[in-house]
Amino acid sequence: MASTDQLTSRVDASGKPHKRAELYGPANIPWVYWVLGFILLLMPVVASNFVLFQIFGWAFILGMVALSLMFLGGYGGMVSLVQMSVAGLAAYMVAVFGHSGVVQISLGWPWWLTVPVALAIATLFGTITGALAVRTAGIYTIMITLAIATAFFYFVRQNYGVFNGFNGFNQVLPPQLFGVDWRQPVPIYYLTLFFATLAYFVVIYVARTPFGLALQGVRDNPRRMAALGFNVTAHRIAAYAFASFIAAVAGVLLVWLNAQISPGTVAVGPAIDILVIAVIGGIRHPIGPFIGALIFVVLRTFALDVLVLVGIPGERFQLLVGLAFLAIVFWSPDGILGLWPRFRDRMRAASSLTAERDRRL
Amino acid sequence: MRSFINRQPIWSLIIFIVLAFFVWAIFAAWPPGFEDVFGKKKVFLNAFFNGITLGALYFLVASGFTLIFGLMKNVNLAHGSLYMLGGYIGYGVAVTTRWGLLSFVVALLLLGLLGLVLPGGVVPRLGGEDLRPKPVTIGISIVLADLMLWIWGGNFYQILAPEWLSGPVKLPLVTALKSNGEAVYLTYPIVRLVIFLGAVVVGVLMWLALNRTRVGMLIRAGVDDRDMLSATGVRIQRVFVLVFAFGAGLAGIAGVVGGTFQSMAPGEDTRFLLASLVVVIVGGMGSIPGAAVGALIIGLAEQFGSVYFPTYAVVLTFLIMVVVLAFRPQGLFGRTR
Amino acid sequence: MAVSVAQRLSAAGTANALELRGVTRMFGALVALTDVSLTVRPGERRAVLGSNGAGKTTLFNCITGDFLPTSGTIRLFGEDVTEFPAYERIRRGLRRTYQISLLFNGLSVLDNIYLACRGVSRGRFSLIRPRRNEALMHSAEQLATAVHLIDVRDTKVAELSYGQQRQLEIALALAGAPRFILFDEPAAGLSPTERRELIEILTNLPAHIGYIIIEHDMDVALRVSESVTMMHNGRIFKEGRPSEIESDPEVQELYLGGGHG
Numbered sequence: 001m002a003s004t005d006q007l008t009s010r011v012d013a014s015g016k017p018h019k020r021a022e023l024y025g026p027a028n029i030p031w032v033y034w035v036l037g038f039i040l041l042l043m044p045v046v047a048s049n050f051v052l053f054q055i056f057g058w059a060f061i062l063g064m065v066a067l068s069l070m071f072l073g074g075y076g077g078m079v080s081l082v083q084m085s086v087a088g089l090a091a092y093m094v095a096v097f098g099h100s101g102v103v104q105i106s107l108g109w110p111w112w113l114t115v116p117v118a119l120a121i122a123t124l125f126g127t128i129t130g131a132l133a134v135r136t137a138g139i140y141t142i143m144i145t146l147a148i149a150t151a152f153f154y155f156v157r158q159n160y161g162v163f164n165g166f167n168g169f170n171q172v173l174p175p176q177l178f179g180v181d182w183r184q185p186v187p188i189y190y191l192t193l194f195f196a197t198l199a200y201f202v203v204i205y206v207a208r209t210p211f212g213l214a215l216q217g218v219r220d221n222p223r224r225m226a227a228l229g230f231n232v233t234a235h236r237i238a239a240y241a242f243a244s245f246i247a248a249v250a251g252v253l254l255v256w257l258n259a260q261i262s263p264g265t266v267a268v269g270p271a272i273d274i275l276v277i278a279v280i281g282g283i284r285h286p287i288g289p290f291i292g293a294l295i296f297v298v299l300r301t302f303a304l305d306v307l308v309l310v311g312i313p314g315e316r317f318q319l320l321v322g323l324a325f326l327a328i329v330f331w332s333p334d335g336i337l338g339l340w341p342r343f344r345d346r347m348r349a350a351s352s353l354t355a356e357r358d359r360r361l
Numbered sequence: 362m363r364s365f366i367n368r369q370p371i372w373s374l375i376i377f378i379v380l381a382f383f384v385w386a387i388f389a390a391w392p393p394g395f396e397d398v399f400g401k402k403k404v405f406l407n408a409f410f411n412g413i414t415l416g417a418l419y420f421l422v423a424s425g426f427t428l429i430f431g432l433m434k435n436v437n438l439a440h441g442s443l444y445m446l447g448g449y450i451g452y453g454v455a456v457t458t459r460w461g462l463l464s465f466v467v468a469l470l471l472l473g474l475l476g477l478v479l480p481g482g483v484v485p486r487l488g489g490e491d492l493r494p495k496p497v498t499i500g501i502s503i504v505l506a507d508l509m510l511w512i513w514g515g516n517f518y519q520i521l522a523p524e525w526l527s528g529p530v531k532l533p534l535v536t537a538l539k540s541n542g543e544a545v546y547l548t549y550p551i552v553r554l555v556i557f558l559g560a561v562v563v564g565v566l567m568w569l570a571l572n573r574t575r576v577g578m579l580i581r582a583g584v585d586d587r588d589m590l591s592a593t594g595v596r597i598q599r600v601f602v603l604v605f606a607f608g609a610g611l612a613g614i615a616g617v618v619g620g621t622f623q624s625m626a627p628g629e630d631t632r633f634l635l636a637s638l639v640v641v642i643v644g645g646m647g648s649i650p651g652a653a654v655g656a657l658i659i660g661l662a663e664q665f666g667s668v669y670f671p672t673y674a675v676v677l678t679f680l681i682m683v684v685v686l687a688f689r690p691q692g693l694f695g696r697t698r
Numbered sequence: 699m700a701v702s703v704a705q706r707l708s709a710a711g712t713a714n715a716l717e718l719r720g721v722t723r724m725f726g727a728l729v730a731l732t733d734v735s736l737t738v739r740p741g742e743r744r745a746v747l748g749s750n751g752a753g754k755t756t757l758f759n760c761i762t763g764d765f766l767p768t769s770g771t772i773r774l775f776g777e778d779v780t781e782f783p784a785y786e787r788i789r790r791g792l793r794r795t796y797q798i799s800l801l802f803n804g805l806s807v808l809d810n811i812y813l814a815c816r817g818v819s820r821g822r823f824s825l826i827r828p829r830r831n832e833a834l835m836h837s838a839e840q841l842a843t844a845v846h847l848i849d850v851r852d853t854k855v856a857e858l859s860y861g862q863q864r865q866l867e868i869a870l871a872l873a874g875a876p877r878f879i880l881f882d883e884p885a886a887g888l889s890p891t892e893r894r895e896l897i898e899i900l901t902n903l904p905a906h907i908g909y910i911i912i913e914h915d916m917d918v919a920l921r922v923s924e925s926v927t928m929m930h931n932g933r934i935f936k937e938g939r940p941s942e943i944e945s946d947p948e949v950q951e952l953y954l955g956g957g958h959g
Contacts, residue, residue, distance in 0.1 A: 132687065133686075135690045136686075136691060142436050143436055147682060150631065150635045151679035158675070209824055210821055210828065213805075213809070213813060220802055221802065225817070226788070228817035228870065230817045231822075272499055276499065313511070325499070329500060
C-alpha cells in the first residue's frame with residue numbers, strides 16, 4: 001500500500017520496494033497516528049464536558065480555519081487573513097437561511113438546504129477575494145486580504161437588514177439528526193473531531209495530487225511553472241476556492257458550537273489570531289494548525305489563572321499571546337513543529353515538497 | 362503628465378470633468394434646484410473640507426507605511442499601533458506640560474527611537490522566506506495594543522488644540538445667499554486647515570528629500586530593485602532602519618494630529634491600519650504621490666459617504682479599493698512588473 | 699548532421715515556426731532589443747551568438763512571454779502570440795531551458811519531469827493522485843531515459859550533480875509534444891564528456907522539432923546548428939551558415955579573435 005500513494009515509483013530497477021527504516025503499524029500508517037487516534041476517540045471517557053466543549057471543540061474548529069490558512073500559506077506561498085471572514089460568512093449564512101432567535105431575518109430553511117447554500121456563498125466569497133488578491137505581487141496578499149476582512153467586519157456590524165448589526169444572531173442550533181442533540185458536549189466533540197480529521201487527511205492527500213504539486217510549484221517558482229504551461233493565476237485562485245471551502249465548513253461548525261454569531265467573531269483580532277495560531281503551530285505541515293489551535297485555546301481558557309498567579313491582571317491575555325508569538329517567531333520560526341528535531345531535519349533536507357514523500361502522511 | 366494624457370485620453374477627460382465639477386461646486390453659488398438634489402451647500406463644503414483634512418491625516422500615516430512597504434517589502438502591521446502610541450504620548454505630553462507643540466516633538470522622537478529599535482528584530486530576518494518578516498510586526502502590534510489598553514484603558518482622549526489655533530476662520534467661499542442678497546461665508550476650524558497645510562508641507566519636504574538628496578535616491582532605487590541597491594555597496598541595513606524609524610516617527614506625528622481633531626481610543630489602531638492599507642493599495646506601493654492621491658480620494662470618499670450614505674460609508678471606501686484592484690492591481694501610481 | 703535541411707523542412711510543414719518582426723524591448727531608458735526581426739522555419743536549427751549584453755537572453759524572454767515587447771510582433775507557427783501569456787505559448791509547442799537551471803529542488807527527478815508533462819496536458823487541476831502505470835508516468839520515465847537520468851529518477855534535484863541538473867533542464871523542455879525549443883547556454887559548465895552527450899541529444903532530436911540555441915561555446919553551437927544569427931548591442935548584425943560566420947572577418951574581430959568565448 002505504501003507505493004501506490006507515492007507520486008512516483010518507489011521500486012528500484014529490480015522491482016523491489018525500498019524499505020523505510022521506521023515503525024509502521026498495520027496498513028503502514030505510522031504509529032503516532034494510531035496512538036493519537038486512540039487518545040482522541042476515547043477522550044470523552046476521561047475529559048469533562050467543559051474540556052470537550054470549550055477546549056477541543058474550539059481547537060478543532062479554529063484548527064480547521066488555520067488549516068485553510070496553512071494550505072494557502074504553506075503550499076501556496078500566499079498568506080491570507082480572510083479565512084476567518086470566510087468562516088464567519090458561512091456561520092452568518094447558516095443563521096440567516098436557517099433558524100435563529102432573530103425571527104424577522106432568518107428564513108427558516110431546513111438544514112440540508114441551509115448548509116450547502118452557506119458553504120457555497122462563503123466559498124464564493126473566498127474565491128472572489130482570492131481573484132482580487134492574486135493578480136499582484138505576493139506581498140500584497142496579506143494587505144488585500146486584511147483590508148477585505150476588515151471591511152467585511154465593519155460591514156456586518158453596520159448592516160441590520162441581513163446581518164443584524166451589532167447583535168448578530170443567537171439561538172442558532174444544529175439540527176436534531178438521528179435523534180441526537182448535536183450541541184451536547186460529547187456529540188459535538190465527535191462532530192468537530194470528524195470534520196477536523198477529514199480536513200486534515202484531505203489536505204495531506206491533495207498535497208501530492210497534480211493540483212497540490214502544481215500549487216507548490218507555483219509557490220517555489222511561478223516563472224518556471226508558467227514556462228511549463230501552467231496558468232499560474234488560475235491555480236492560485238483554485239487554491240483559494242479549496243481553502244475557502246475548508247474554512248466554510250469550519251464556519252458552519254462554529255455557529256453550531258457557539259449557537260450564535262456576531263461581528264466580534266470576524267473582527268480584525270480574530271482574523272489575525274488565525275495567523276498567530278498557524279505560525280505558532282507550524283505552517284509546514286497540516287498538523288501544525290491544530291497544535292497551534294490547541295495551545296491558543298488552552299491559553300485563552302486558563303490565561304486568567306496563570307496571569308493572576310504571576311501577578312499580572314487577568315485580562316492581559318492578548319499580551320500573553322503576543323509575547324508567546326514573538327518568542328516562537330524568534331526562536332523557532334517553523335513554530336512548535338520546528339522544535340521537534342525529526343520534523344526539523346526532514347524540513348531542512350527537503351525545502352518544500354518532499355516533506356510528505358518520505359512518509360506517506 | 363502630458364504623456365499620461367496622451368496615453369489615456371478617456372481617463373484624462375473623466376478626471377478633468379470630475380475636477381471641474383468639484384471646482385465649480387465649491388466656488389460658485391449654487392442654483393436653487395441644485396440644493397434640492399445635493400442638500401445644502403454648507404453641508405457639501407463641510408464634507409469636502411473634512412474630507413481633505415482627513416485625507417491629510419491619512420497621508421501622514423500612509424506615507425510612512427508605503428515607504429516601509431515599498432523599500433523593505435515588509436507589511437508593517439504594527440503601523441496602526443505606532444500611530445495610536447504617538448497619539449497617547451502626545452496627549453500625555455500636552456496634558457502635563459500644557460505646551461501643545463511639544464507633543465509633536467516628543468512623539469516624533471520617541472516613536473522614531475522605537476522605529477530604530479524595532480527593525481533590529483525585523484530587519485536581520487528579512488531576505489528569508491516571505492512569511493517570516495510579517496509575523497513579527499503582528500506580534501508587536503498585539504503586544505503594543507494590549508499594553509496601551511492596559512495603560513490608558515478604554516477611554517476617549519482628545520488633545521486640545523492650543524489657543525491660537527482653536528476656533529473657526531472665515532473662508533472666502535459662499536455657502537448661501539441670504540434673502541437680502543448678502544453672501545454667507547463658510548466658517549471652518551483653523552486647526553484643521555493648519556493640519557492640512559502642515560501635511561502638504563510634510564509631503565513636499567518628503568518629495569524633495571526623495572528626489573533631490575542622495576539618501577532619497579538610494580531609497581527610491583531600493584524601492585525599484587532591492588538587489589540592485591545592495592549591489593551598489595550601500596549598507597542596506599542602515600537605509601532600512603532609517604526608513605523604518607522615519608515611518609514610525611511620521612506615524613507618531615500623525616497620531617498627535619489625529620488625537621487633536623478626532624480622538625484616541627482603542628480601535629483607532631485598526632482603523633488607521635486599514636486606512637493605510639487601502640490608501641497604499643489604491644495609490645500604489647512605495648509611491649509618495651500615490652499615497653497623497655490615494656489618501657485624498659479615500660478621505661473624501663469617507664466623508665462624503667458618511668454624509669450622503671451614512672450606513673455604508675465604509676462600503677464606498679471598500680468599493681474603490683476593489684475597483685482599483687480589479688482594473689489596476691498595482692495601484693494608481695504603482696509600477697507594473 | 700544526420701538529416702538534411704530539406705528533409706527536415708518537408709517533415710515539418712509550411713508555416714514559419716517562429717517569426718519576429720520589429721521587436722523592441724526597453725527597460726525604462728535602457729534599450730535591450732532594437733528592431734529585431736527573425737524568421738525560423740519548422741525543424742530549423744539556429745544558433746544565436748553574441749557577447750554578453752548583446753540581448754540574447756532578453757530575446758528569449760520576449761519569445762517565451764516573460765514580458766511583452768515594447769513594440770513589434772511575435773508569431774508562433776503562424777499565430778500571433780505577441781499578447782499571449784507564457785503558458786499559452788508553451789501549450790502551443792514552445793519550450794525553454796534556462797541559463798541557470800530553474801528546477802524544483804525539493805522534488806525528485808521524476809517528479810520534475812512529471813510536472814512538466816502535466817503542464818502541457820489535461821488534468822492540471824486533478825485532485826486524484828496518479829497511479830504508477832499512468833500514461834503520463836510512462837512518458838516521464840521515457841524522458842528520463844532519453845537524458846540518461848533513469849537511474850537517478852528518485853533522487854532529489856538538490857542532490858544531483860551540476861551536469862545531471864543541466865540534463866534535467868533539457869528533459870523538461872522535451873516534455874509533452876514540443877515543436878520548438880529555446881536552449882539558453884545548455885553547455886555552460888559541462889565537462890567534455892557531458893558536452894558530447896549534449897551534442898548527441900541535440901542532434902538526435904526528431905526532425906520536426908526546431909530550436910534556437912544560445913551558446914558561448916562555439917564548438918557546440920556550430921556543430922548543432924545549420925544557421926547562425928549574430929547579435930550585438932540588442933540588434934541582429936549578421937546571419938548566415940556556420941561556415942560563413944566562422945570565416946567572416948567582422949565576426950572574427952569581435953568575437954572569435956584569440957579562441958573560443
